[in-house]
Amino acid sequence: MTxxxxxxxxxxxxxxxxxxxxxxxLVGLWHGVPGGHAELGIGALxxxxxxxxxxxxxxxxxxxxxxxAAIRPVLxxxxxxxxxxxxxxxxxxxxxxxxxxxxxxxxxxxxxxxxKCQERSLIGAYERAGVDYFLLxxxxxxxxxxSTAQALDVTVALALAEALxxxxxxxxxxxxxxxxxxxxVSDHPRFLGIDVDTGARGRDGCLDPARIADLRRAWPxxxxxxxxx
Numbered sequence: 001m002t003x004x005x006x007x008x009x010x011x012x013x014x015x016x017x018x019x020x021x022x023x024x025x026l027v028g029l030w031h032g033v034p035g036g037h038a039e040l041g042i043g044a045l046x047x048x049x050x051x052x053x054x055x056x057x058x059x060x061x062x063x064x065x066x067x068x069a070a071i072r073p074v075l076x077x078x079x080x081x082x083x084x085x086x087x088x089x090x091x092x093x094x095x096x097x098x099x100x101x102x103x104x105x106x107x108x109x110x111x112x113x114x115x116k117c118q119e120r121s122l123i124g125a126y127e128r129a130g131v132d133y134f135l136l137x138x139x140x141x142x143x144x145x146x147s148t149a150q151a152l153d154v155t156v157a158l159a160l161a162e163a164l165x166x167x168x169x170x171x172x173x174x175x176x177x178x179x180x181x182x183x184x185v186s187d188h189p190r191f192l193g194i195d196v197d198t199g200a201r202g203r204d205g206c207l208d209p210a211r212i213a214d215l216r217r218a219w220p221x222x223x224x225x226x227x228x229x
Contacts, residue, residue: 003186004193005216006169007200007207008062009038013051015207020055022212025193027052028084031074032063037205038197046078053079060084060107068096081105084135088118091125098130105132107169110160112152113139117160127166134164135195138172154184161188171195176211179218 007019008028019027029052030038031045040048045061052059061080064087065071071093075083084107085093094106108131111118118139119126126134138152152172161168167190170182174196185191196215202208 003191004169006060006193006195007212008195008197010048010052010207011038011040011044013048016048016051016055016057018207018209018212020052020057022209023216024057024212026058026060026082028060028062028195028197029078029080030062031078032065032070033086034064042074042077045074049078049080058082058105060105062086066090066093068093068100071097072100075101075104083107085109086137091122091129094126094129094131102130106130107133107135109135109137109171110168111137111139112156112160112172115153115156117156120160120163123163127164131166133192134166134168136160136168136170136172137195151178152182154182157182157185158188161185161190164190166190167192169193169195171197173199174215175199176214176218 004025006026006028007024010016010019010027010029029040029045029048030036031040033039049059059080060082061075062084063071066087066089071083081103082105086109094108097104097106108126136152136157169192170185174194200207200212200215
């Protein structure tokens with residue numbers, strides 16, 4: 001399977017244009033992430049989701065919302081077919097979302113902190129509930145979720161990958177320089193791709209074309225590999 005490249009936290013039409021032109025596969029759009037640097041209102045979310053789909057990207061709702069009843073109206077309003085559950089949502093949330101729309105793609109984040117996965121005991125329940133993909137990500141020492149730039153431990157990630165029956169994306173301090181260090185994980189048969197936020201940004205906090213181009217070369221996207229064939 002050729003790897004996917006997902007860039008998280010787009011907030012402007014220019015971001016979508018940049019990512020579409022860079023051959024990125026998925027773009028994370030934040031809603032329901034209180035205090036998040038890339039939080040979007042419903043109108044902006046819908047507009048960016050439409051622009052992303054028109055540009056050949058898969059727009060993904062990234063949310064900390066715990067209840068399916070709160071998430072479904074957002075997906076409908078923005079016409080989104082992907083959601084990333086980035087908080088500690090229970091398996092029941094996955095089940096309720098999939099029961100309402102079996103075509104919905106659900107990514108569930110598994111949080112790693114202090115060498116342990118905080119949802120490890122629930123992995124089987126998430127898979128039975130219908131999760132499509134997992135995303136392995138680091139939690140900061142203070143408990144912050146997402147966009148921490150905290151490097152994921154390779155040994156811990158590999159051990160967790162062995163416990164999964166479902167393909168997974170890798171986040172947590174993803175940079176060009178770490179591509180080689182993480183090769184053991186990216187060679188895993190269930191590895192699906194990478195999810196990057198901080199590592200795709202310049203010092204001004206904006207998405208950086210040069211950094212994204214370097215990431216794409218270090219972690220070739222499915223679209224780029226297909227174009228080369």
